[in-house]
Amino acid sequence: MATLRRMLDGDKLRLDGIHFLLVDDNSHALQIMAQVVSGFGVRNISKADSAAAARQALLRGGVDIVLTDAQMPGETGYQLTEWIRREAPEPTRFVPVVIITGHTPESDVTLGRDMGAHFTIAKPLLPKVLLQRLFWISYEDRQFVQAEGYVGPDRRFKRLGPPADTDGRRSDDLKGEVGEASQPNLSQEEIDAMMKPAKVVL
């Protein structure tokens, strides 16, 4: 069963053996991503300034995770994600993909999820927010789904969470009610709720 545990300050992660591919057409944003992941102890970092360059890097193999900007001129991060899930050779097809986006309307979060991204993160990129998603990807046990209309990590989430109308008693319990976004631009919590709805029963 998948779990969505909040990471604790004392939890340990070892990322020095993981090969990150960072994709953004904006050089400063790319630099920010690189600084953050190198701060996490990552030593193997590849950078691409377009989806086309990212595809080449992915075809060379060896990439373990992709962090990509959403809005890039020409081919977007969503299209890159779709290519990874549907056309890239195995095992590249299964690499975790995290989409990083500046302006985040609800439709884009849904698009990212439906293209097969693991998570969507709102800019500006904050180390703690990114690390929490890496933590979840590392610890979760989501199956990979291949269907005609969708290829990617299982979008359903098995945990029922606390009873309705309660916030739960455990420190890592998600709130029972996520609520609806009132603005088109979503907060990180709202994005997370859409990527991993907590009320679905399998």
Next chain:
Amino acid sequence: MSGAIFRRVPNKLAQLAVGRGGITVADAVKQANTALDGLKDTSISIIDEKLLEIDRLFGPGNPERAGLSLDILYEKASRIIDAGGGLPDSGLDECARAVCDLVVRSRANRICDWDAIDVHIATLKVLRVQGQSLSATQRWTVLKGLSDVTAKRAGEG
């Protein structure tokens, strides 16, 4: 393809990242924040540069602004969001997102309200100078007001 196929696939992060050794979450976040500090000056320069460009191109001082594509405004506001980490707790990135919202909604509703754009640009400039000295409540009030303006002036309020 008929029916869905469920597969367990190797997750290298699960294999390598979780286990003995490594650094703690607290240390990783601290190191990453320290690494980002080195980019802070560049981020602030980019924010200032984009703010100037937005004001020059889309501010009330440009009589030709009606002929410009709002996509340019969206792109420049997006760059402020990218670099927003350089001025944390200023509300500037949220304000830049509100600008993007305004552009998207204006496009969808086929409205271009220059008064609304002026308010957003003025708020960007105020938050650049005073955002970090405002309390969270004050920033929220400013941004909520902006959000209301966005909805109303884009024809949705």
